[in-house]
Amino acid sequence: MDSAKYLAAIDSLCARDLTAADGGSGVYLSGPGYRIESLEVSHGTRDGDAGPRMAIVEDFYALKSRIGQELDDRWGRQQLPWGMATLKVRLDRGEEIPEPWFTTSIVTDDLDLWQPPGSDRWIALGVGYRDEADEVHVLAVASDIDPV
Known part of the structure; x- marks a missing residue:
């Protein structure tokens, strides 16, 4: 896949x-101070067989990695992948998590994160991919809101 369009x-x-x-x-979701876009989306994986869906997930992780390497080359090495577990614990405690970080904590397991120079x-x-009623997406997030 050609990463130029991404x-x-x-x-x-x-x-x-x-x-x-x-x-x-x-657009996947947008609001004041943020926008989440779907760079790539699967077709036909909603509520389907888990095997083919997980194969798509693996392919999309590989695509995310290739795009991430290009961004590392452009902006310098990214921060360590940001796992969503801490946000989920905070949600369970009743803390309010601002968008876009709330949505990404629900639909992804981790994010690669940069702050361009x-x-x-x-x-x-x-x-x-965590919402099995939705297609699988490679998501790009732009936010003026600091990750929490």
């Missing part, structure tokens, strides 16, 4: 005005 989508997220929620191509914006990549 990098172009991430570049667009870096430049996008995030002050208001907006729709448009690839000279920017206050956070960029994250994840594989959304």
Whole structure:
């Protein structure tokens, strides 16, 4: 798979005005200060056989890794993958987790996270597969809201 289109989508997220929620191509979820886009989505894996779904998940993790390497080359080595377990514990305690980190903590197991040099914006990549009623997604997140 050619990563140029994914990098172009991430570049667009870096430049996008995030002050208001907006729709448009690839939007998974957006709101003031953030946007989550689906860079790639499976077809026909909702409520289906777990075997083929997990094969897609593995392929999407490989794609996320390739895109992540390109971003590492561009912006420097990313932070360690950010596991969602801490956010889930905080949710269980009744803490409020702001978007987009609330949604990503529910649909992904971990995120690769960067803060591009000279920017206050956070960029994250994840594989959304935990909701079996939804397709599998490679998600790109742009947020002006610090990860919590």
